[in-house]
Amino acid sequence: MRCMTSSDTPGTAANAPAERTAVAARDWSSAAADPQYRAAVVDLLGALAYGELAAFERLAEDAKLAPTLADKAELAKMASAEFHHFERLSNRLAEIGEEPTEAMAPFVTAYESFHKQTAPSDWLEGLVKAYVGDSIASDFYREVAARLDTDTRELVLAVLDDTGHAEFAVEKVRAAIDADPRVGGRLALWARRLMGEALSQSQRVVADRDALSTMLVGGVADGFDLAEVGRMFSRITEAHTKRMAALKLAA
């Protein structure tokens, strides 16, 4: 399925390690000459854009559950930051001649299923969900970013900039567990359910989106083979486990 030929990248040797750095060293206009790479990036930006819009909605929804006005304002602030990330991604899609809503459309069902399966029943569940979801998404996109062309990478890393949510969630959840340790058991179960549902929806997306999964599995980007994808999922799961432990939630 490799569609990048060495003739597209003059000066790059045809062996695998050199190819692995090829896209990551090129800018968008050069890398996008390969239609499969271009399609994969459009998918990636569409998925990320809809994810930000969904995060906006989820945080705004959680703001309604906030126990104090200050917490409400804090969540509204994060929601607004997510919206600005969405805006940048959406503008970028338009810039490269893609209709943002069309690029996002293939990912709506997966996000909506995830959110329906994991509707938080209270403020703390909402915080844990936002924290777990943001962290996993951020880990995933950072892994992928390293393999993207320089322009796309810069944008992806910029919109992953922490909106301050992690610190806020950790602080509130820790305080709640300190006040009532039984809360920890309930939230640990909840976090496991979130991780399971997130993995199941990701698999669905990967199965549905050829260009995206081809890029992930040793395809048009940089020699990201199936074993590497497996290792990536391990790293993400491991990081999740560590975060939960730091939150005093056994994952």
Place this chain on the structure above:
Amino acid sequence: MRCMTSSDTPGTAANAPAERTAVAARDWSSAAADPQYRAAVVDLLGALAYGELAAFERLAEDAKLAPTLADKAELAKMASAEFHHFERLSNRLAEIGEEPTEAMAPFVTAYESFHKQTAPSDWLEGLVKAYVGDSIASDFYREVAARLDTDTRELVLAVLDDTGHAEFAVEKVRAAIDADPRVGGRLALWARRLMGEALSQSQRVVADRDALSTMLVGGVADGFDLAEVGRMFSRITEAHTKRMAALKLAA
């Protein structure tokens, strides 16, 4: 209840018309020397700030009902704009040494009652509600702004800047009525209910908040007497009626 004495405003004659321009010609630090004026402005900024936060929540909520991804993104954009207005008001309260959440607290019940009594049952009712609510609030604050000190006035007018919602709502509602004229009858009833509920909650706020109502009724600001308040409410209702007629909704 007039607490501003002519000795506080050297150079101002003691007659009513001159007093009427007094606060409006002063800046905050001069006007705020009068503790009742100061308390009234803190109330006003608190009410406006909570209104923006509530508008953020309402628009984010409506975004979930949006029939298309483009509509959803448009509403998220407006919600985010309302959040930035909230942020400016909240920063201003902090700047003048007030705790924003304390300043907002007295107005939470009125807004929440209003929103509970007027939960939209669909996308179009949500649009009409946001349009009617924003327009009435904007008319009211513009009337009051003319009577405020120069610094507070500038801020109030800045956060009333149209977030593009009005045009969007009008366009969508008109199209829906053109497509099915029966929709117009239903939305006209809805708009009447919104106006009634808004008036009833405003009366509650005015009854509860001494400093604010004293400013409105010929008090610490600029000779805004009871007859003038009556005329203000007439102007606001009249503007509402005109807007509804323009929307082909008989108010």
